[in-house]
Amino acid sequence: xxxxxxxxxxxxxxxxxxxxxxxxxxxxxxxxxxxxxxxxxxxxxxxxxxxxxxxxxxxxxxxxxxxxxxxxxxxxxxxxxxxxxxxxxxxxxxxxxxxxxxxxxxxxxxxxxxxxxxxxxxxxxxxxxxxxxxxxxxxxxxxxxxxxxxxxxxxxxxxxxxxxxxxxxxxxxxxxxxxxxxxxxxxxxxxxxxxxxxxxxxxxxxxxxxxxxxxxxxxxxxxxxxxxxxxxxxxxxxxxxxxxxxxxxxxxxxxxxxxxxxxxxxxxxxxxxxxxxxxxxxxxxxxxxxxxxxxxxxxxxxxxxxxxxxxxxxxxxxxxxxxxxxxxxxxxxxxxxxxxxxxxxxxxxxxxxxxxxxxxxxxxxxxxxxxxxxxxxxxxxxxxxxxxxxxxxxxxxxxxxxxxxxxxxxxxxxxxxxxxxxxxxxxxxxxxxxxxxxxxxxxxxxxxxxxxxxxxxxxxxxxxxxxxxxxxxxxxxxxxxxxxxxxxxxxxxxxxxxxxxxxxxxxxx
Amino acid sequence: xxxxxxxxxxxxxxxxxxxxxxxxxxxxxxxxxxxxxxxxxxxxxxxxxxxxxxxxxxxxxxxxxxxxxxxxxxxxxxxxxxxxxxxxxxxxxxxxxxxxxxxxxxxxxxxxxxxxxxxxxxxxxxxxxxxxxxxxxxxxxxxxxxxxxxxxxxxxxxxx
Numbered sequence: 001x002x003x004x005x006x007x008x009x010x011x012x013x014x015x016x017x018x019x020x021x022x023x024x025x026x027x028x029x030x031x032x033x034x035x036x037x038x039x040x041x042x043x044x045x046x047x048x049x050x051x052x053x054x055x056x057x058x059x060x061x062x063x064x065x066x067x068x069x070x071x072x073x074x075x076x077x078x079x080x081x082x083x084x085x086x087x088x089x090x091x092x093x094x095x096x097x098x099x100x101x102x103x104x105x106x107x108x109x110x111x112x113x114x115x116x117x118x119x120x121x122x123x124x125x126x127x128x129x130x131x132x133x134x135x136x137x138x139x140x141x142x143x144x145x146x147x148x149x150x151x152x153x154x155x156x157x158x159x160x161x162x163x164x165x166x167x168x169x170x171x172x173x174x175x176x177x178x179x180x181x182x183x184x185x186x187x188x189x190x191x192x193x194x195x196x197x198x199x200x201x202x203x204x205x206x207x208x209x210x211x212x213x214x215x216x217x218x219x220x221x222x223x224x225x226x227x228x229x230x231x232x233x234x235x236x237x238x239x240x241x242x243x244x245x246x247x248x249x250x251x252x253x254x255x256x257x258x259x260x261x262x263x264x265x266x267x268x269x270x271x272x273x274x275x276x277x278x279x280x281x282x283x284x285x286x287x288x289x290x291x292x293x294x295x296x297x298x299x300x301x302x303x304x305x306x307x308x309x310x311x312x313x314x315x316x317x318x319x320x321x322x323x324x325x326x327x328x329x330x331x332x333x334x335x336x337x338x339x340x341x342x343x344x345x346x347x348x349x350x351x352x353x354x355x356x357x358x359x360x361x362x363x364x365x366x367x368x369x370x371x372x373x374x375x376x377x378x379x380x381x382x383x384x385x386x387x388x389x390x391x392x393x394x395x396x397x398x399x400x401x402x403x404x405x406x407x408x409x410x411x412x413x414x415x416x417x418x419x420x421x422x423x424x425x426x427x428x429x430x431x432x433x434x435x436x437x438x439x440x441x442x443x444x445x446x447x448x449x450x451x452x453x454x455x456x457x458x459x460x461x462x463x464x465x466x467x468x469x470x471x472x473x474x475x476x477x478x479x480x481x482x483x484x485x486x487x488x489x490x491x492x493x494x495x496x497x498x499x500x501x502x503x504x505x506x507x508x509x
Numbered sequence: 510x511x512x513x514x515x516x517x518x519x520x521x522x523x524x525x526x527x528x529x530x531x532x533x534x535x536x537x538x539x540x541x542x543x544x545x546x547x548x549x550x551x552x553x554x555x556x557x558x559x560x561x562x563x564x565x566x567x568x569x570x571x572x573x574x575x576x577x578x579x580x581x582x583x584x585x586x587x588x589x590x591x592x593x594x595x596x597x598x599x600x601x602x603x604x605x606x607x608x609x610x611x612x613x614x615x616x617x618x619x620x621x622x623x624x625x626x627x628x629x630x631x632x633x634x635x636x637x638x639x640x641x642x643x644x645x646x647x648x649x650x651x652x653x654x655x656x657x658x659x660x661x662x663x664x665x666x667x668x669x
Binding site: 425 | 558561587590594605614621623627652654
């Protein structure tokens with residue numbers, strides 16, 4: 001089917017009053033959780049899974065997509081006014097955005113973030129519309145060996161890219177893979193690592209792990225640091241409008257941010273951290289006044305915020321066309337597809353076109369709604385920031401336990417939530433990234449399935465992964481990503497040997 | 510105040526814990542009689558993951574004592590607050606089926622609020638009750654999901 005015709009049908013689905021309502025709910029909730037510290041889109045979608053069980057899948061995914069996009073808009077508000085990034089894609093925004101707020105230019109920072117998000121979101125959604133069908137065509141060439149190689153690549157990039165230590169990232173990833181082993185093996189029906197607990201036979205729920213790491217672990221960490229950190233909110237004052245100069249300094253960073261964000265989000269590299277950092281560096285290099293960077297340069301808000309939103313659209317391309325999640329939120333959305341008994345991938349475009357295209361069309365609609373929500377109504381969201389922290393975090397934990405308990409109506413899930421939460425707290429203190437754990441938990445079993453399928457087809461010949469060219473290339477890239485940085489570091493170390501101490505050993509223990 | 514030294518011990522615990530988890534998975538897989546149908550049985554991936562865990566655990570242990578850790582200068586942590594939140598969660602999963610969702614969730618709410626320094630217990634209890642009661646009503650009557658009503662709920666049930 002022609003892409004435009006399919007998109008047209010998608011709009012017919014997305015513009016029904018019922019689905020418009022769910023889109024509006026999604027973007028509103030998304031903006032709220034983006035603004036609120038301590039709660040992000042992955043956690044919100046996870047908590048809403050039990051609630052949406054009775055909903056039509058199309059409406060549910062329209063809402064989830066709205067939450068994902070909305071959180072990208074809302075995250076900038078917290079970064080700019082509070083200097084506390086609500087999610088990892090807003091870390092860069094906080095640098096100059098907060099400096100602008102200190103100078104009384106918070107409103108302009110929020111405006112360039114919101115309009116930039118709209119521009120980038122719309123262009124990137126259009127790119128998604130045309131790239132996703134192409135990726136589907138590519139996916140049709142893939143057999144189990146290629147899928148396995150692709151999943152290995154996604155797992156390594158998510159790990160190698162996040163955090164500052166490969167060992168810590170891998171530790172998080174393998175913890176997730178180990179949790180994914182628990183339960184009945186899909187192909188032989190044999191129980192693995194259930195230790196005789198009947199509730200474990202169904203496996204450990206992705207939702208419980210995500211909520212444990214993102215909500216419980218995070219709350220424990222914030223509680224432990226609460227006495228030592230002070231927050232200061234900067235009120236909005238002065239002119240709310242962007243000046244002519246603000247516009248002329250913003251529009252190019254918006255477009256460049258989009259150009260960086262979408263492809264990087266769409267690659268298995270995924271995530272929003274890299275494109276936002278890259279956009280910051282590019283804008284600094286190209287700026288007429290690079291000395292302003294770090295002290296409230298509007299380009300440094302416009303570019304990264306655009307990149308951030310564009311990458312959200314990019315992440316949806318491999319998720320929908322290959323079934324490959326490249327961020328924590330995408331991993332939870334894959335779990336949501338599984339809850340409905342749907343498998344994202346080429347077949348989904350054939351079997352459920354109204355869902356896929358309705359969801360893509362709803363992204364265009366959601367962007368317009370979000371611009372309205374975030375530009376004239378931004379003052380309303382700012383008020384969310386004054387909710388007293390004790391009540392905010394107490395409420396987050398009540399909802400987290402509610403979500404975990406209602407999944408299967410049993411206490412074992414609450415016990416697992418507690419244990420994972422404590423582990424998450426430890427990881428947070430030791431600076432171990434948690435996203436690889438969630439992605440590993442959901443991709444591990446899928447990778448194993450493809451691996452065994454590939455070997456069954458090749459009748460046990462393990463060279464199948466290197467004799468298929470696509471699979472061989474993907475695996476080679478994955479190996480390079482892990483080994484390359486290690487080799488580089490070793491070379492640097494050898495070059496520095498004999499001279500100064502290695503960094504890190506200088507501190508007293 | 511948590512010093513760099515206790516953070517190193519923490520990192521060592523993480524490394525040791527991952528290595529131990531790897532060993533546990535390997536042993537458990539060895540002890541499970543294999544239903545070895547198909548070309549690759551259900552034991553291969555557990556062994557691979559166990560091997561990876563042991564290697565990563567050992568490398569983290571090495572890093573903990575000789576390498577670079579996060580927050581080299583130490584990190585201030587209020588561990589009493591952590592214990593309080595963790596205790597609130599534990600109390601909730603121990604009491605939820607007996608007392609019911611509303612009292613257990615209220616208790617959790619008050620415990621977390623206290624961990625964040627709020628001492629307005631009466632107000633916190635009221636807010637907790639409101640939140641727990643509202644979610645109970647929405648979930649049990651609106652969404653047909655079953656949150657436990659517990660013995661407190663039973664007092665209000667009509668006797669039959």
